[in-house]
Amino acid sequence: MRYKVVALTFSLWLALAMPLTPKEELLSAEGVVVAIQRGEGDLRLVDPNSLGDLAEIYMMRVDRWSQPQKQKYIIVEYIHRADLISYEQFDKTLWKFDVHQASPEQSKDCLSWMARGPSFVPTAFGANVKLPDPKELPCFLMEKRPSVVRETAPTPTAARSQQPAHP
Amino acid sequence: MPHAQRNSRNNFSAPPANVDPTKLSGGERALYDSITNKDATGTVTVVGNDSSFDFEKSTGKGQNSVDRSDLNALNRADKRLSGEIIAHAALESYDSAKPGVSVDQAHDFAKQFFGFQYDTFKVGGYANGRVNTLNLNWRAVRLHVDFKTTLTLKTPIPLVTLRGMTTPPPRDVTNVTILPPEK
Numbered sequence: 005m006r007y008k009v010v011a012l013t014f015s016l017w018l019a020l021a022m023p024l025t026p027k028e029e030l031l032s033a034e035g036v037v038v039a040i041q042r043g044e045g046d047l048r049l050v051d052p053n054s055l056g057d058l059a060e061i062y063m064m065r066v067d068r069w070s071q072p073q074k075q076k077y078i079i080v081e082y083i084h085r086a087d088l089i090s091y092e093q094f095d096k097t098l099w100k101f102d103v104h105q106a107s108p109e110q111s112k113d114c115l116s117w118m119a120r121g122p123s124f125v126p127t128a129f130g131a132n133v134k135l136p137d138p139k140e141l142p143c144f145l146m147e148k149r150p151s152v153v154r155e156t157a158p159t160p161t162a163a164r165s166q167q168p169a170h171p
Numbered sequence: 172m173p174h175a176q177r178n179s180r181n182n183f184s185a186p187p188a189n190v191d192p193t194k195l196s197g198g199e200r201a202l203y204d205s206i207t208n209k210d211a212t213g214t215v216t217v218v219g220n221d222s223s224f225d226f227e228k229s230t231g232k233g234q235n236s237v238d239r240s241d242l243n244a245l246n247r248a249d250k251r252l253s254g255e256i257i258a259h260a261a262l263e264s265y266d267s268a269k270p271g272v273s274v275d276q277a278h279d280f281a282k283q284f285f286g287f288q289y290d291t292f293k294v295g296g297y298a299n300g301r302v303n304t305l306n307l308n309w310r311a312v313r314l315h316v317d318f319k320t321t322l323t324l325k326t327p328i329p330l331v332t333l334r335g336m337t338t339p340p341p342r343d344v345t346n347v348t349i350l351p352p353e354k
Contacts, residue, residue: 042291043291043293045293045294046291046292046293047291047292047293047294047305047333047334047336048291048292048337049291049292049336049337049338049339050337050338051224051225051228051338051339052338053224053228053229053230053274054224054225054228054289055224055225055226055227055228055256055259055260055287056286056287056288056289056309056310057282057286057287057288057289058288058289058290058291059288059289059290059310060290060291083288085275085278087337088337113310113312113315115353116310116317116352116353117288117290117310119353120290120308120317120350120353121290
């Protein structure tokens with residue numbers, strides 16, 4: 005009887021306490037892009053019938069998660085064949101990103117794209133903020149084009165108040 | 172990986188009977204199914220040299236093309252990569268041939284097993300003040316292999332014109348270099 009109770013308790017714990025695997029869990033993150041990995045001479049071109057998908061790397065400040073999450077700053081690897089989002093759009097837009105946390109293997113791929121690419125260039129939202137080291141941030145994957153919540157403008161006061169506390 | 176064979180009409184035929192499909196991995200099984208299943212027929216056409224795409228592209232439902240010249244350049248760097256590309260084409264053409272499956276959906280299906288990614292194009296070189304080559308880094312996701320392609324433009328283009336474009340101009344893959352893994 006006692007074993008049955010233990011087994012039942014363990015099963016219940018498994019069902020309730022074990023999180024979904026990162027790949028299965030689609031999260032909604034509302035916030036702004038604070039920096040984009042981009043080079044001065046880069047050409048952003050997309051071939052919609054291509055064999056491959058374009059991989060773009062953004063640093064995002066998340067103001068609201070759909071589920072409790074600790075991360076305020078994340079790296080988003082956007083893999084897509086959709087129309088490009090102009091860089092200017094990132095200077096004035098509050099987005100909703102549907103993302104899922106990268107598996108350890110996907111995180112390695114994400115870090116590898118970051119290591120190969122140029123440095124991060126702040127958007128208007130990241131211009132007056134001390135941004136965290138991208139290599140220290142968790143990577144999330146996004147395959148669907150983000151949706152616009154609203155157009156907004158960064159304010160110097162807001163930017164200062166959002167400065168992350170890190171050395 | 173199943174071994175498809177060419178028949179007298181130069182079409183791929185079913186793999187040998189000694190393949191046990193239950194022992195194949197996800198991608199191998201998907202490719203095996205695309206060759207053996209009779210519910211839909213995809214066609215992969217090999218073209219000699221087409222400057223409108225790199226390596227492979229969908230040309231419509233159930234139809235894909237692979238560029239022999241681009242694959243030759245790839246084979247000189249790593250022979251496994253052209254197999255990945257042909258596998259992607261086979262899955263995409265088979266899946267998109269099914270009723271109700273769009274090319275985009277078929278692409279998403281194929282990339283689960285044989286996916287490729289690329290980053291932004293970079294200017295590779297100039298001739299007479301016009302851009303004549305571009306560089307593009309690719310990743311074969313399953314193999315974790317990154318490679319750099321040199322794309323020679325059919326017609327050199329002024330940089331300012333190139334900056335105004337959203338899709339790549341006609342080009343051919345003329346060189347491929349395998350990139351060392353990032354630490």
